[in-house]
Amino acid sequence: MSPEFLSVAMFVILLIVVFLGHPLGITLGGLGIVFGILGYGPTAFFILANKSYGLMTNYVLVAIPLFILMAQFLDKSGVADDLYETMYVVMGSIKGGLALATIVVCTVFAATTGIVGASVVAMGLLAAPSMVKKGYDLQLTAGVITAGGTLGILIPPSIMLVVYGGLIGMSVGKLFMAAVVPGLFLAFMYLIYAFIYCQVKPNAGPPIPKEERIHTGMQKFVMMCKSLFPPLFLIFAVLGSISAGIATPTEAAGLGCVGALILALANGRVNIKLFKDSAYSTMKITCMVMLIFVGANFYTSIFMGLGGGEVFTDVLFSVSDNKYVILGVMMFILFLLGMFVDWLGILLLCVPIFTPIAVNQLGFDPLWFAVLVCVNLQMSFLTPPFGYALFYLKGVAPEGMELSHIYKGIIPFVLLQLITLILCVVFPDIITWLPNAVFK
CATH class of the missing domain: 1.10.1200 (Non-ribosomal Peptide Synthetase Peptidyl Carrier Protein; Chain A)
Incomplete structure (x- = not known):
């Protein structure tokens, strides 16, 4: 043969x-x-x-268990609970306010955990019952929680970006900076959609009743200082230490673990159970990741x-000699695989094949192409039949929320992800501006 x-x-x-x-x-x-x-x-x-x-x-891969441990400390210490309670009070008085609050919390949680399962389950337990109780549209509720939860795989510090950097020897710090703007842009798109949807259909996202608006402006500010600013400080400490050249991504991950532990200590949630549960979950997830990696x-x-790389290259170039058509074919293959295969498997299988073609033969910026791949793979968490975020939410969904509501709810958010991907192709500066500004 x-x-x-x-x-x-x-x-x-x-x-x-x-x-x-x-x-x-x-x-x-x-x-x-x-x-x-x-x-x-x-x-x-x-x-x-x-x-x-x-x-x-590979020294870079040490960051994986450290970032996972940081996420576990934050997840199990109740930081997300306090943050959602604050955003509920601050934004619940406007139409669609709880949906907007959920997206904001998901964005902050994404930047502190980087794990989709933790984000979706946490917000499913916190936000879904509250939104359903307040009369929110079930499809909108499902959509904002699942889509918001997937931001954790793109907004740094993201495990996907660490794996990508370790896989092809690319700077994880540059990947982190390159993913910031697309990730925040996508979160902004979610906010705009949820806001407009609730203005057009007021019954889909009613504000909380006036009798529940009992907090003064000063009380809201104090709540923000206690629950929102500490996680934001942790994010800036981790990313800032990398961008300033003070720490490598692996060292920054260790800094993040210490910061997460300090936040848990400030919340009075540090005990033996926290360490035991966090360590066990970190070990389990890390073993799974490294088994697939090997x-x-x-x-x-x-x-x-x-010779599989040459065969694949010949097939791609037989479709067209236009580099953007070939790029479109690669993105479509990633999207199609994302409907059936876990993101980690797709990344580890396709990136070593696609990257030499995209960079060496098509002449694309490797950093730009890397973030395009990661934006694309974010959709894999939402696309049926095996979108993991859908099943994460279904496992903790409140009574009355069926899988059909979740499937219908994610459609507009997948389209928003697709639009973001297209915009990143048309306007490369969305990806390349920040890393070029930081790493001159």
Whole structure:
């Protein structure tokens, strides 16, 4: 069998096995071993050992468990609870105020946790019952919670950006800066949509009754100082230390852990259970991420070694010689895979194949292309049939909210994500302006 045939068979079998629901990390590693033996013989085991050792000595990847631990401290110490209560008081008096408050809290929570599951579940438990009780449209409620929760995968410090940087040797600090404006722009788009929707359909987002508006302006300001400003300070401390060159992303992640612990201590939530639960969750998530990382890295090495990269390049260039058409095809492939495969698997499989084509052969800015990929993969959390955010919310949804409401609710937000992706293609400065300004 020719290497080209093996590479095509390797890719096709991977798609079939993944769609059947088998664990991604084990599937990738297993296929890598089988096709590595067929293509290279026993040498495949040396390739596996070499790739695994290379990953384990990658200093950048140390940031992954540290950022996860920071997220766990914040999630389990009640920071999100206090923040939502504050935004509920401050913004609940306007039409759609609770929807806007939910998006704001999701944005802040995204920048402090970076984990979609934590954001969606936390906001599903906090915001959904309150919004439903106040008469909010079920589809709007589901949409703002799931879409807002997915901001955590894009707004730094994001685990996706850390993985991307470690995968291809790109500066994580530059990736963080490049993702700030698209992430905040997307949050702004959500706010505008929710506000307009509730003005056009007032019954979809009624304000809280006047008798519940008992807080004075000074009381609201004090609540903001206690619950909003500390997380914002933590965000600026982490990102500022990176952009100023004071700390590497890994060191900044350690700083974030200390800051999150201080916030938990200030809230009086530090105890043995917090440390135990946070450490256990961090270990579990990190093991899952690294298993997929090792399997995907080995799989990609065998796939590229057998000539899969050349086959894929030939297929793409047979579609068109226009670089933006080829870019559109790559983005469509990522979007399609996102409907069925976890973002981490897509990232680890596609980036080593797509990046050389986009950068070396099409001449695109690698930083710009990287953020386009991450904006695209954010949609994977919302697109049926396997959008993880949809099932996260369904697992904690209040009575009366069905999966059909969640599916219908995410449609406008997926369109907003798609519009943002197109705008980032048409106006590259949305991505490149900030990192160019910071890292001169």
